[in-house]
Amino acid sequence: MKHLLATVVAALFCLAALTSAAPARTQHPSFALDETRHWSTSTVIKSAAIPPPAKIEGFVLNRKGEVPADGGVQVTAFLDPLCPDSAAVWPALGDASAELADRAVFRAVLFPLPYHRNAFILSQAAHAWHAALSNDVDDSPVKPLLDLYFSSIDELGSRTDAVSELEYRARLVGILRERLPALADRIPVDQFKAALAPQSPADTAARRHFKHAAYHGVTGTPQVLVNGVLDPRADEIESVSAWRAYLDGLGGR
Secondary structure (H helix, E strand, C coil), rough: CCCCCHHHHHHHHHHHHCCCCCCCCCCEEEEECCCCEEEHHHHHHHHCCCCCCCCCEEEEECCCCCCCCCCCEEEEEEEEECCHHHHHHHHHHHHHHCCCCCCCEEEECCCEEECCEEEEEHHHHHHHHHHCCCCCCCCCCCCHHHHHHHHHHHHHHHHCCCCCHHHHHHHHHHHHHHHHHHCCCCCCCCHHHHCCCCCCCHHHHHHHHHHHHHHHCCCCCCCEEEEEECHHHCCCCCCCHHHHHHHHHCCCC
16 A cells, blocks of 8 residues: 555645645545545645644554653554555554553554545544543553454445445444443443544544645555654564664664
C-alpha cells in the first residue's frame, strides 16, 4: 500500500500554489470514502496550512508514566486500520512501546486511505474510543482496539452497497462490545453511536490526523516519522529486536 498516493498528493500540493484564489473545487471521486463522505481536493490542499497542534499528534502507545526521562526518541507510525502492510508492522510496534518505553515514545496516527471504504469510520471510532477511555486506564486503550482492527481486516473492511454507513456504524459498535467488552462496556451505547456521527468531535479529530499525515508528506501506509523525519528504514520493522537495533543506530540508548 506504500506510496500509492504519492503522485496524487504531490500534484495537489503543487495546485495549492496555483489555485489559492480559485473557487472551491468539486469533490473528486478518487478521494471518495463512501457514498456520503468524500475527500475533496481542497481538503488535502488545506492540509498545507494547518496550525501547529497543541501537542504532538497521535495516540501514545506507551503506558502512562512510562516514557524516557529525557523525552527519548519520538516515533510516530502512520497506519491505515484496513491496510495489510500496517497490520504486518503493528505487533512489533505495540510490543516495542512496552519493552522499549525507557528509550522512545511510540505513537500511532491513523491515515485512512481513500480506497479502503470503511477506514475513515474505523479511524473515527478510534478517536471516540480514546476520548472516552484514556483517562480511565493506565495502558493505551487504542492498543487492543488496533489489535482487533488488524486481526479482522477482512471482516471490518467488508461492506456491500446495500449496507449504509449508518448500518455499518451500528454493526461496528456491536462488534466492539462483543470482542472488547471490558473496555466497550464503559462507554454508553448511545454516546458511542453519537461519536461516530458526521461532524462529531471524533470526526473532526480523525480528519485532523489525516491532515497531519498529509502535512508531513505521508503518501501511504505504513510510514514512520522519527524525531520529525520520515525514515523508510523504520517502515518495515516487524520485531522488537529490530526496533532495539534501530534505536541503537540512532544513538538513542
